[in-house]
Structures are given as C-alpha cells and as structure tokens.
Amino acid sequence: MLTINSIKKGIVIDHIKAGCGIKIFNYLGLDKADFRVALIMNVESQKLGRKDIIKIENVIDIDYTVLGLIDPNITIDIIEDEKIKEKINLKLPEKVVDVIKCKNPRCITSIEKYVPNVFYLVDEQKGEYRCEYCDEVHTLEEAKV
Amino acid sequence: MLKGRHLIDPMDFSVDEIDSILNLADRIVENPEKYIHVCDGKLMATLFYEPSTRTRFSFEAAMLRLGGKVMGFSEPNSSSVAKGESVADTIRTISCYADIAVMRHPKEGAPKIASLYSDIPVINAGDGGHQHPTQTLTDLLTIRSVKKTLSNLTIGLCGDLKFGRTVHSLIKSMSRYENNKFVLISPKELKVPDYIRKEVLEKKNIEFIEVERIEEVIDTLDILYVTRVQRERFFNEEDYIRLKDSYILDMKKMKMAKDDMIVMHPLPRVNEIDYEVDSDPRAYYFKQARYGMFVRMALIMKLLGVDEIC
Numbered sequence: 001m002l003t004i005n006s007i008k009k010g011i012v013i014d015h016i017k018a019g020c021g022i023k024i025f026n027y028l029g030l031d032k033a034d035f036r037v038a039l040i041m042n043v044e045s046q047k048l049g050r051k052d053i054i055k056i057e058n059v060i061d062i063d064y065t066v067l068g069l070i071d072p073n074i075t076i077d078i079i080e081d082e083k084i085k086e087k088i089n090l091k092l093p094e095k096v097v098d099v100i101k102c103k104n105p106r107c108i109t110s111i112e113k114y115v116p117n118v119f120y121l122v123d124e125q126k127g128e129y130r131c132e133y134c135d136e137v138h139t140l141e142e143a144k145v
Numbered sequence: 146m147l148k149g150r151h152l153i154d155p156m157d158f159s160v161d162e163i164d165s166i167l168n169l170a171d172r173i174v175e176n177p178e179k180y181i182h183v184c185d186g187k188l189m190a191t192l193f194y195e196p197s198t199r200t201r202f203s204f205e206a207a208m209l210r211l212g213g214k215v216m217g218f219s220e221p222n223s224s225s226v227a228k229g230e231s232v233a234d235t236i237r238t239i240s241c242y243a244d245i246a247v248m249r250h251p252k253e254g255a256p257k258i259a260s261l262y263s264d265i266p267v268i269n270a271g272d273g274g275h276q277h278p279t280q281t282l283t284d285l286l287t288i289r290s291v292k293k294t295l296s297n298l299t300i301g302l303c304g305d306l307k308f309g310r311t312v313h314s315l316i317k318s319m320s321r322y323e324n325n326k327f328v329l330i331s332p333k334e335l336k337v338p339d340y341i342r343k344e345v346l347e348k349k350n351i352e353f354i355e356v357e358r359i360e361e362v363i364d365t366l367d368i369l370y371v372t373r374v375q376r377e378r379f380f381n382e383e384d385y386i387r388l389k390d391s392y393i394l395d396m397k398k399m400k401m402a403k404d405d406m407i408v409m410h411p412l413p414r415v416n417e418i419d420y421e422v423d424s425d426p427r428a429y430y431f432k433q434a435r436y437g438m439f440v441r442m443a444l445i446m447k448l449l450g451v452d453e454i455c
Contacts, residue, residue, distance in 0.1 A: 133257050
C-alpha cells in the first residue's frame with residue numbers, strides 16, 4: 001500500500017482522468033518545483049474507476065481555465081491547516097484563446113500562423129467548441145494541441 | 146448605422162439593418178440614375194484570391210454604377226500574395242489606399258481575419274465552403290421583390306444541401322422571418338449539416354421536412370432554390386444513377402408546380418436546370434443575378450455611409 005501524507009497548506013488536484021496527471025504536472029511546471037509535490041497515478045476511484053491525484057504543498061497560481069480544458073471533471077481542493085478550506089469545481093470556459101487549435105484543413109488558421117486560435121463553447125456536455133473563423137465545431141479531444 | 150461596418154457573416158446584420166439595405170436596393174432599382182455619382186471619388190479594392198466571374202463583376206459593376214472606381218487582383222499570383230504576404234498585411238496596406246475592400250478567399254475565415262486588421266469596411270465575397278453573405282442579400286432581395294414579403298413562405302431547397310454555403314446562409318436568414326417553412330430536397334448523403342438542423346431549425350421550432358425527390362413536394366412550394374449535385378459527392382455510383390434525374394429541373398416537373406412558384410439558383414448552372422425552363426416566367430435565376438448588382442450597390446453605399454446624402 002502506497003502512503004502519501006496529507007498536506008498542511010497547499011492544493012490537491014483530484015479526480016484527474018487516469019493518465020492525464022502527468023500532463024497537468026508538466027503544464028504546471030511541477031518538475032521544477034522546490035517544494036513538496038506528489039503525483040499519484042492510478043488510484044482507485046468510485047466515480048472514475050481509476051484516477052490521478054496531484055498534491056502540492058505550496059500555494060501557487062493556477063489557470064483553472066486550462067485545467068478545465070484538459071479535464072473538466074477535475075476538482076481542486078485548497079488546503080489550510082490540513083483541512084479543505086475551499087473546493088473548486090471546474091467549468092469549461094466560454095471562450096478560449098490559443099489553447100486548442102482548429103483542425104479544419106480549410107480554415108485560414110491552417111496557413112496564417114500569427115492568427116490567435118479563438119474558440120467559443122457551444123455544448124458544455126459534449127465539450128464542443130466552435131472556431132471563431134471557420135465555425136467548425138470540434139470536441140476538445142479533437143482540437144487539443 | 147452600417148457606416149464603417151464589415152459584412153463577414155449574413156447574421157452580422159440585424160433584420161432591421163438588412164431591411165434597410167433591401168429598401169435602398171429597391172429605390173436604386175426604381176431610379177438608378179439618381180445614384181450614379183454617390184460614390185464619386187471613392188475607391189473599392191477587390192481582393193480575389195480565387196477565380197470568380199459573377200461575384201467580382203457584380204461588385205465592380207455596382208461600384209462603377211455608383212460613380213466610384215475599382216482596383217484589385219483577380220488571382221493571387223499577380224500580387225504580393227505570391228511572395229507569401231499574409232492576409233493581415235495585405236489588408237493593412239490596402240486600407241491605406243482604398244475606402245472599402247471586397248475579399249474572396251479559398252480558406253474559411255480569411256475575410257474575418259482581414260476585418261480584424263482593417264481600417265476600412267471588408268465585405269466577404271465568399272470564403273471556401275463557409276459563407277457568401279452578399280449572395281444571401283441577393284436571394285433576399287429577389288424573394289422580397291417577387292413575393293413582396295419575406296414571411297409565410299414555403300421554401301424548397303434542392304440539391305447539395307450539405308456543402309452548399311448559399312443554402313446554409315439562406316436557411317439562417319429566412320429563419321429570422323415569421324412563419325417560413327423549409328422543404329429540404331437532397332440525397333441522404335447531401336442533407337443539411339447537423340448544426341443547421343439542430344442549431345437553426347429545431348432550436349427555433351421551424352417547420353421543415355426532408356425528402357429525396359422534387360416530384361414529391363414541388364406542388365407545395367412558393368420558392369424552389371436549386372443547387373448543383375456533383376457526382377463526386379456521392380459515395381457510390383448506384384445512388385448517383387438512381388437519383389441524378391430527380392435533381393434536374395425540367396418542364397415536366399415545372400408543370401406540377403404552382404403558377405406563382407419562382408425558381409432560383411445562385412449560378413453557375415451546369416445541368417441541374419434544363420434550358421427549356423429558362424423561358425418559363427417562373428425562372429428567376431438571371432433576374433436574381435441582376436438583383437445581385439443592385440443589392441451590392443446598396444450595401445456599398447451603406448458601408449461607406451453615402452446613403453444619407455440621398
């Protein structure tokens with residue numbers, strides 16, 4: 001049995017889809033952290049079957065928008081004095097810029113690289129976004145960079 | 146107020162704004178002489194990154210008939226585009242010289258990009274299979290001129306409803322007017338895309354049916370909007386052979402239609418309307434092309450803000 005101690009003050013990123021923990025770990029630059037960090041993979045979960053968890057013993061700024069795009073089911077617990085002070089449920093953002101990329105080969109963004117990739121949420125349930133320029137609708141999975 | 150605005154998507158303008166363009170177009174149709182100097186001293190740039198006959202000539206004729214002048218390119222190899230210049234840089238440069246720009250581009254969203262970097266109004270003259278808003282204005286002016294209304298109509302759209310950008314724009318625009326019904330006639334492979342069915346028709350509770358043959362429904366239509374069915378769009382030859390004749394409008398089918406039904410087509414036609422139909426008074430596709438020039442005259446005037454002086 002692997003045991004990871006609870007943290008005094010910091011952030012727990014929970015309910016990460018199994019296998020996605022490393023993406024978030026890398027996105028947050030935690031490989032360069034000088035504080036205690038744990039990436040726990042393939043933890044048993046009633047909700048997901050298996051999940052990843054990241055525990056960060058520090059208070060850092062996190063762009064929740066991007067985490068929501070990586071996996072909207074993620075939950076964030078803000079810990080103080082070893083207790084959960086705040087629980088944040090992520091939502092998909094209405095507008096995202098330069099996070100996902102249009103996959104329509106006929107879209108102008110496929111040839112004009114200076115253009116910011118702008119998308120608008122059309123269906124939160126399905127995670128579908130519409131490209132600002134060509135109106136092509138992509139699921140997040142399709143449009144991830 | 147449309148002065149200084151761009152037209153990229155037919156939904157960029159409100160119903161009232163579109164009505165104001167159509168009203169001005171009506172006045173131009175009645176008395177074109179009155180408008181021959183309203184754009185004196187104005188310059189329009191036509192940036193055509195892919196070939197077009199009808200749309201480019203229609204825009205150029207519109208500007209010249211308003212007294213303005215025209216410059217531009219009709220294929221990118223004769224411009225800096227061939228050296229790899231971006232759309233943003235091209236439009237920023239053109240903005241220094243011209244008062245208004247018209248752009249056709251094979252890539253979807255290119256005119257939108259141009260509008261973001263432009264100091265002058267940009268009109269989308271067609272971007273890939275995406276939008277063609279001035280064709281939609283043409284269609285609306287034609288329908289309103291003949292039917293005297295844009296409401297309470299049964300509109301049949303026939304042919305390639307999947308890839309036909311004029312069809313998508315027309316459905317979106319006509320769905321903003323009251324009590325219109327749509328009859329969508331196409332092979333199953335070429336039905337309207339899901340986003341039109343779900344986001345426009347079903348969402349707004351608009352009555353529509355989907356059928357495979359013109360003969361089944363032609364007697365119910367006020368308008369028949371024909372587009373070309375291309376052989377290469379079919380998944381198998383058998384289906385193409387089974388259905389191809391159903392998408393050719395001839396006098397035999399026209400005999401089943403109402404006396405006041407009108408036939409429209411964005412042109413160019415290949416073989417989807419038999420030449421014998423051309424002499425039928427219900428054939429409006431060439432008159433439609435003429436309305437296209439008048440509505441572009443009205444649009445140019447509105448975007449340049451010269452309509453207030455008339």
